[in-house]
Amino acid sequence: MAGENGKIIVAPPVPDPVQWHEGMLLQPHHFQQSWLRQDALLQFHLSRIAPFAHGVVRMELDRGALSAGRLRLLVVEAVLPDGLLIRHDGGDDRLEMDLPPLKDRLSSPQRVHLVLPKYQPGSARPDDDLARWRSRPGESAVDENTGGHAEPIPRLRPALRLRLEDDLPPGMVSLPLLEIEFKNQTFQLTDYEAPSAVLLPTSALFREGRALVGKLREKASYVAEAQGGELDRAEARQTVLCLVAGLPLLEGLLGLPALHPFELYKALLNVMGHVSILRSSLVPPLTEPYDHLDPRGCIGRLLAAVDLVLDHVAQAFAAMTFEPVQHGFRHRIEESWLTGELIVGLRLKPGQKADDAADWMEAALIATEKRLDELGVYRLRGASRRGLSAEEASAFAASRDVMLYAVACDDFVAAGEPLFIVNPLDRAGLRRPADILLFIPNGAGTR
Numbered sequence: 001m002a003g004e005n006g007k008i009i010v011a012p013p014v015p016d017p018v019q020w021h022e023g024m025l026l027q028p029h030h031f032q033q034s035w036l037r038q039d040a041l042l043q044f045h046l047s048r049i050a051p052f053a054h055g056v057v058r059m060e061l062d063r064g065a066l067s068a069g070r071l072r073l074l075v076v077e078a079v080l081p082d083g084l085l086i087r088h089d090g091g092d093d094r095l096e097m098d099l100p101p102l103k104d105r106l107s108s109p110q111r112v113h114l115v116l117p118k119y120q121p122g123s124a125r126p127d128d129d130l131a132r133w134r135s136r137p138g139e140s141a142v143d144e145n146t147g148g149h150a151e152p153i154p155r156l157r158p159a160l161r162l163r164l165e166d167d168l169p170p171g172m173v174s175l176p177l178l179e180i181e182f183k184n185q186t187f188q189l190t191d192y193e194a195p196s197a198v199l200l201p202t203s204a205l206f207r208e209g210r211a212l213v214g215k216l217r218e219k220a221s222y223v224a225e226a227q228g229g230e231l232d233r234a235e236a237r238q239t240v241l242c243l244v245a246g247l248p249l250l251e252g253l254l255g256l257p258a259l260h261p262f263e264l265y266k267a268l269l270n271v272m273g274h275v276s277i278l279r280s281s282l283v284p285p286l287t288e289p290y291d292h293l294d295p296r297g298c299i300g301r302l303l304a305a306v307d308l309v310l311d312h313v314a315q316a317f318a319a320m321t322f323e324p325v326q327h328g329f330r331h332r333i334e335e336s337w338l339t340g341e342l343i344v345g346l347r348l349k350p351g352q353k354a355d356d357a358a359d360w361m362e363a364a365l366i367a368t369e370k371r372l373d374e375l376g377v378y379r380l381r382g383a384s385r386r387g388l389s390a391e392e393a394s395a396f397a398a399s400r401d402v403m404l405y406a407v408a409c410d411d412f413v414a415a416g417e418p419l420f421i422v423n424p425l426d427r428a429g430l431r432r433p434a435d436i437l438l439f440i441p442n443g444a445g446t447r
Contacts (some may be wrong), residue, residue, distance in 0.1 A: 043083035055196035072096040106182040113174040193296035246271035261295040280390035322436040328422030335415035345402040346433040360431040367412040
């Protein structure tokens with residue numbers, strides 16, 4: 001499987017199997033080739049089943065050395081993009097980088113990568129800079145059958161090193177571990193999080209995901225409960241459905257003791273698809289693809305995008321239905337609602353064109369009952385009205401068949417009296433909407 005910059009597991013070529021036969025003179029080469037084949041086969045299948053299986057498992061940094069200008073890793077446990085498991089726990093092989101000579105290059109944040117030469121046949125030459133392995137004396141191992149006859153077993157250790165991202169040598173497999181910059185005369189770590197195959201409940205993404213779950217539940221409960229006797233239930237059901245449709249999957253994943261960041265990314269895409277119906281455009285915004293090398297970045301931006309949609313949903317507005325009357329609709333207006341403009345929504349009849357409803361609203365008379373006759377005499381339309389922009393409309397979570405207008409609270413609108421929205425010119429009611437909704441702040445009274 002081809003990968004780009006280590007974003008997915010890349011399987012090495014799989015050697016042909018060794019032909020074992022009776023009487024063959026066994027050499028270390030035979031066992032090495034057999035091991036290489038088994039290892040490559042494992043990576044081949046892993047790259048297809050779990051292409052994002054690599055990442056940091058555990059890492060400990062010497063904070064004291066960092067303040068002194070030296071990046072030193074005490075413990076690193078990770079899986080490299082080629083599937084190799086790395087365990088570094090200090091000892092004689094230090095994994096560190098001197099930072100003062102890099103001040104100029106670190107004036108802007110740079111990622112520090114753990115690098116290792118890619119496997120090449122015959123790359124075990126100890127003096128070669130591209131050698132993947134370094135030989136070291138191993139501890140003695142006993143015969144596992146008898147427990148005796150301890151023999152020293154030489155071991156191979158990966159030839160690990162650290163490099164800045166702008167200086168990654170060719171022929172290497174690399175994994176970003178952290179991001180560092182020289183700022184305010186000190187070397188500082190940024191909030192970058194290394195790729196990982198496991199998110200724990202202590203991680204920032206886990207916490208932010210749970211915060212989103214709480215916000216979705218809070219919004220949905222608020223919309224479901226914020227209803228008076230005249231509240232339009234169809235609007236409430238539509239909003240609640242969009243808010244909770246993706247909630248069980250996301251909540252279930254975040255209830256686990258650990259999860260893969262890609263699973264969180266997919267669950268958030270599911271949530272985004274549902275809540276985007278509440279946007280004025282109805283279409284989800286473009287989202288960036290999953291980036292396993294920067295899960296904190298790509299998932300964090302997706303979380304922010306979902307949060308932005310939710311901020312425009314159910315912002316304490318209840319939808320109340322106007323009462324049908326001859327040539328139109330009416331609704332009693334409370335004094336607490338007169339805050340500059342009244343927001344009304346024209347719900348289209350099935351198959352009705354938006355232009356027809358817009359023409360009906362443009363020609364409608366909007367006023368209290370006692371001023372309707374005055375409008376006819378002087379050929380006035382009453383209270384001024386304007387269509388809401390897409391950005392303004394997104395705050396009211398109206399369904400796609402509702403056209404939103406702002407009606408000025410001028411002299412034609414009075415507290416304590418019914419407000420009429422009628423169009424006597426449309427006697428047959430061909431252009432009249434199915435009904436009209438009034439959006440008011442919750443807590444402002446719904447009598």
